[in-house]
Each structure stands twice: as C-alpha cells, then as structure tokens.
Amino acid sequence: MTQLAINGGPKTKTRPFGTGKRFGQEEKDQLMEVIDNDMLFYCMGNKVYEFQDEFAKMHDMKHCVACSSGTAAVHIALGTLQLKPGSEVITSSITDMGSLTGILYQNLIPVFADIEADTYNMDPKSVEECITEKTGAILVVHHTGLVADMDAFLALGEKYNLHIVEDVAQAYLGEYKGKLAGTMTPISTFSLNHFKHITCGSGGMILTNDEDKRKFASLFSDKCYDRETGIKNPYFLAPNYQMTELQGAVALAQLKKLPWIIKQRRKLGDKLTEHLKTIEGITPQLIPEGTKHTYFFFVFRVDTEKLSVTSAEFSAALKEEGIPNVANMITGGMPEYAYDVFKNRSAFPDSQHPFVNSELGTNISYDNVNCPVAEKAFTQVINLEMNEFFTEQDIEEMGQAIEKVARYYMEKR
Ligand SMILES: Cc1ncc(COP(=O)(O)O)c(C=O)c1O
Numbered sequence: 001m002t003q004l005a006i007n008g009g010p011k012t013k014t015r016p017f018g019t020g021k022r023f024g025q026e027e028k029d030q031l032m033e034v035i036d037n038d039m040l041f042y043c044m045g046n047k048v049y050e051f052q053d054e055f056a057k058m059h060d061m062k063h064c065v066a067c068s069s070g071t072a073a074v075h076i077a078l079g080t081l082q083l084k085p086g087s088e089v090i091t092s093s094i095t096d097m098g099s100l101t102g103i104l105y106q107n108l109i110p111v112f113a114d115i116e117a118d119t120y121n122m123d124p125k126s127v128e129e130c131i132t133e134k135t136g137a138i139l140v141v142h143h144t145g146l147v148a149d150m151d152a153f154l155a156l157g158e159k160y161n162l163h164i165v166e167d168v169a170q171a172y173l174g175e176y177k178g179k180l181a182g183t184m185t186p187i188s189t190f191s192l193n194h195f196k197h198i199t200c201g202s203g204g205m206i207l208t209n210d211e212d213k214r215k216f217a218s219l220f221s222d223k224c225y226d227r228e229t230g231i232k233n234p235y236f237l238a239p240n241y242q243m244t245e246l247q248g249a250v251a252l253a254q255l256k257k258l259p260w261i262i263k264q265r266r267k268l269g270d271k272l273t274e275h276l277k278t279i280e281g282i283t284p285q286l287i288p289e290g291t292k293h294t295y296f297f298f299v300f301r302v303d304t305e306k307l308s309v310t311s312a313e314f315s316a317a318l319k320e321e322g323i324p325n326v327a328n329m330i331t332g333g334m335p336e337y338a339y340d341v342f343k344n345r346s347a348f349p350d351s352q353h354p355f356v357n358s359e360l361g362t363n364i365s366y367d368n369v370n371c372p373v374a375e376k377a378f379t380q381v382i383n384l385e386m387n388e389f390f391t392e393q394d395i396e397e398m399g400q401a402i403e404k405v406a407r408y409y410m411e412k413r
Pocket of ligand 1: 069070071072074095096097098099141142167168169170191192193202203204
C-alpha cells in the first residue's frame with residue numbers, strides 16, 4: 001500500500017500549479033481611454049454601452065443591461081417580472097446568497113428545491129413538488145458551471161404559467177443542446193465578481209430579447225430615472241445598481257479573453273472528469289449528453305461508505321498530497337435554508353417580514369425544509385479549484401493524487 005503524504009509518504013504533487021495574470025495591457029488600455037475621456041458615469045461614457053453591446057452580441061441576444069454585481073442582476077431580473085409581493089420564487093438549496101438577496105428585497109419568498117445527486121443542479125421533480133398557487137417564478141442556477149436541465153424547467157414554466165430565470169453567474173458560455181447558457185429564458189443574469197471566469201472586481205449583467213424588459217431593467221438599475229428621455233419621475237422603487245465606466249472598461253477587456261478561458265477550463269476539466277470516472281469510490285459530476293461544462297470549479301463525490309472515510313479525512317489527505325481542496329460546496333458548509341437569515345426569519349430588524357406578514361398572506365418556516373440529496377452532498381462532495389492557467393500535468397497530478405488517496409482507503413477497509 002503506497003503511504004499517504006499525510007502519514008509521512010511521498011507527496012504526489014511537488015511542482016507548483018500553473019499560474020498567469022488575469023489582467024494586462026488590454027485592461028490598462030481600456031482604463032486609460034476612460035481616464036483620458038474624463039468620464040466615469042456610464043450614461044455619459046461609452047465603455048459600459050460598448051460592453052453591453054458586445055456581451056449581447058456574443059450571445060446572439062438583443063439586449064444586455066450591465067449593473068454593479070450578480071446580486072444586483074438577480075434583483076433586477078426579478079424586478080422586471082413585476083411579481084406581487086409575497087409571491088414565491090423557487091430556487092436551489094445550493095447556490096450563492098446573491099441568488100437570494102434580491103428575492104427578499106423584492107418582498108418575495110424563497111422556496112428551496114432539492115438537487116440532483118449526480119449534477120448538483122436543481123432537480124425538476126423537487127421543483128414541481130414546491131409549486132403552489134403562490135409560486136411566481138423559478139430561478140434556475142447553473143451550479144459549478146454546468147447548465148441545468150433547461151427543457152424540464154421550461155416545461156414546468158409552460159405547465160404552471162411561471163416565469164423562469166437563468167442565474168448564469170457560474171456558467172459563462174455553458175452549453176445545453178446547442179444553446180448558450182443565459183439565452184433560454186426571457187431574462188437571465190450574470191456576475192463579474194472576483195471569483196468568476198471573468199471579472200471587473202464587481203459587476204453583473206442581465207440578458208434579454210424583450211425591449212420592455214430591457215427598458216424596465218435599465219430603470220430598475222438606476223433609481224427609475226429615465227436616462228433615455230431625460231424624464232425624472234420615478235413610478236416604482238428602484239435602487240442604484242449602475243456599472244461605472246471603470247468596471248465597463250475592465251469588463252470589455254476581460255470579455256475578449258472569455259472564449260479562451262472557457263476553452264482551457266473545459267479541456268482541463270473534462271480531462272480530470274475522464275480520469276475520475278476510472279477510480280473506484282470516486283464519482284465526478286455527471287455531464288449530461290448535450291451539455292458542455294465550464295468548470296467554474298470542479299466537484300467530485302467520495303463514496304464515504306465504500307471507502308470508510310469521511311469527506312473531511314479524504315480532503316485532508318488530498319491536501320497533503322499537494323492538491324488544495326475543500327470538503328464542501330460553495331455555501332459554507334450548509335444548504336442555504338440553514339442560514340440564520342432563513343432559520344430566524346431575520347431579513348429585517350424586529351420583523352419577520354417578508355416571511356411572515358398577514359398583509360402579504362405569507363407564513364413560511366424553513367425548519368422542516370426537506371432536501372436530503374443536498375444534505376448528503378455536503379457530507380461527500382469535494383471541491384477543487386479549476387483555473388485556465390493550470391497545465392495538463394497539473395490535471396494529471398490532481399487525478400493521480402485523488403486516485404492514490406481513494407486506493408489507500410479502499411485497501412485499508
Ligand atoms: C449563482 C450565483 N448567483 C449570484 C451570485 C452573486 O454575484 P455577485 O457576487 O456578483 O453579487 C453568485 C456569486 O457568487 C453566484 O455564484
């Protein structure tokens with residue numbers, strides 16, 4: 001039995017991972033143009049407008065509205081649906097809080113659906129069970145960069161007359177049956193935060209083909225001031241979620257790099273997926289036929305029963321082999337509904353609004369949310385960084401290290 005590094009054996013990965021700079025001359029040039037132009041306000045500049053046009057064109061969509069974050073983008077998208085306060089929005093039990101913040105600020109009620117055990121995306125069967133007469137929309141998150149089962153969600157939308165929104169924060173240029181992520185629903189949302197495939201520090205976008213939605217989204221992201229007509233007479237409540245020219249400039253430069261970033265991550269991620277398929281006790285994320293992953297990060301499952309190991313033990317051993325990882329999903333160790341804000345219904349001070357509100361007719365508790373598949377995933381899933389600058393050798397060594405650790409526990413049983 002080969003000794004694990006954690007037990008004093010040789011480390012699998014001794015060479016450093018491939019690295020590279022995310023920002024360079026392209027970003028500098030764009031930023032210099034903004035400074036030379038002496039204008040940081042999107043409305044009087046050109047970088048944000050240019051970025052919006054380029055992003056829409058890349059997706060063969062008519063309109064993009066840029067904003068200050070992915071959280072803002074989800075809020076804006078939900079705003080355009082004009083749902084009655086108290087309506088329910090079904091979303092995944094494993095996502096970022098940014099998917100949920102806008103729901104609450106729009107006085108809507110998040111309802112959490114369970115996930116599929118193999119893709120970690122929302123399970124359409126669980127979503128259907130969550131539908132009530134109060135459901136207004138389904139927010140579909142393409143978790144880890146893998147596009148969810150959109151045919152099933154679009155069919156639910158038709159069957160129950162519900163809005164469907166794609167949250168594409170993690171899945172730039174993900175593909176589903178020949179369609180790009182973010183092009184399958186009337187409005188979709190993106191994030192440009194630090195961790196995403198491309199970034200401008202913080203930023204977000206919505207995509208739509210609907211002129212009314214575009215107009216509403218631009219009003220919603222800018223205090224309901226109509227910058228196009230110059231009319232300042234807000235007729236609904238709207239925050240200021242403007243993107244600045246500085247963000248727009250960096251986003252524009254980053255956008256040009258996006259196809260290469262996705263190509264690299266897909267090549268590397270798919271290679272690791274293939275290797276992991278051959279290892280007993282290890283299951284990589286399932287990539288359904290017709291779907292192309294974008295590997296925002298890389299997850300795999302450890303068969304903790306078969307290997308007689310906890311995911312924390314496996315994770316610690318893998319780390320000592322030279323492979324950074326976390327035994328976790330991105331939500332900090334628990335499904336979203338276990339967060340204090342939901343458990344304690346404490347979105348606003350001294351109030352249970354919007355969870356409990358007689359005027360809205362709401363009374364929801366998250367104490368008995370039943371998402372066994374999501375909860376089990378937290379005990380078995382390991383999360384690895386994926387990066388476009390990694391080399392093929394890095395990927396080989398990642399696979400070898402996982403194989404070594406899995407084999408050790410398999411033989412030790
Ligand atoms: C699925 C998803 N939605 C929304 C967001 C929020 O994006 P931001 O951090 O830009 O507000 C994130 C960010 O991690 C995300 O992963």
